[in-house]
Amino acid sequence: MKWLRNFMYGRYGIDQFGNFLFGLYFICLIFSLFFSPMLFLSYAVLIYFFYRMFSKQYYKRRQENTFYLEKTSGIRKMVNRQKNKFKYRKTHKYLRCPHCKQYLRVPKGKGNITITCPQCHQQFDKRT
Numbered sequence: 001m002k003w004l005r006n007f008m009y010g011r012y013g014i015d016q017f018g019n020f021l022f023g024l025y026f027i028c029l030i031f032s033l034f035f036s037p038m039l040f041l042s043y044a045v046l047i048y049f050f051y052r053m054f055s056k057q058y059y060k061r062r063q064e065n066t067f068y069l070e071k072t073s074g075i076r077k078m079v080n081r082q083k084n085k086f087k088y089r090k091t092h093k094y095l096r097c098p099h100c101k102q103y104l105r106v107p108k109g110k111g112n113i114t115i116t117c118p119q120c121h122q123q124f125d126k127r128t
Contacts, residue, residue, distance in 0.1 A: 011054050012061040017068040021049040093128050 001035065014022075028042035055061055081103060085094050092105045103126040106115055108128050116123050 010056055012052060012056070012058055014053055015061070015065045017065045018049060020053055021045055021052070025049060068125065095126060097122060098124055 001073065025042050025045045028038050028045055032039035032042055042084060042105050052061055052064070052080065081094075084105075088105070091108060095104050095105060095106060096102065097117040097120060100117060100120040102117055102119045104115060106126070106128050110128050112127050114125050115122055
């Protein structure tokens, strides 16, 4: 393992965009079973994944990852919100503020409660 550590020293490695590319590679590989030209696309994605991983140009790879994170922030927030809704489905309820549309987490089973939005300080009543 020391040789691998020495080889990877000074190289960029894997980040969130790299993980996305690797997942995209597998998706293209599965689709290539039904549509053969997708095999070339999957190989192109894999080559770009390895190029990024072994690159020594930290600044450029970090810019690519930042661009990816900025463009997918809305989707990632939505997925995390859905995961949290499922995780806390027995103890909490998720509501939206009618004024500013901010998502709020309130405890379940408390009956009628007055909720104050932390963002716009609007108060509204809901049954939980």
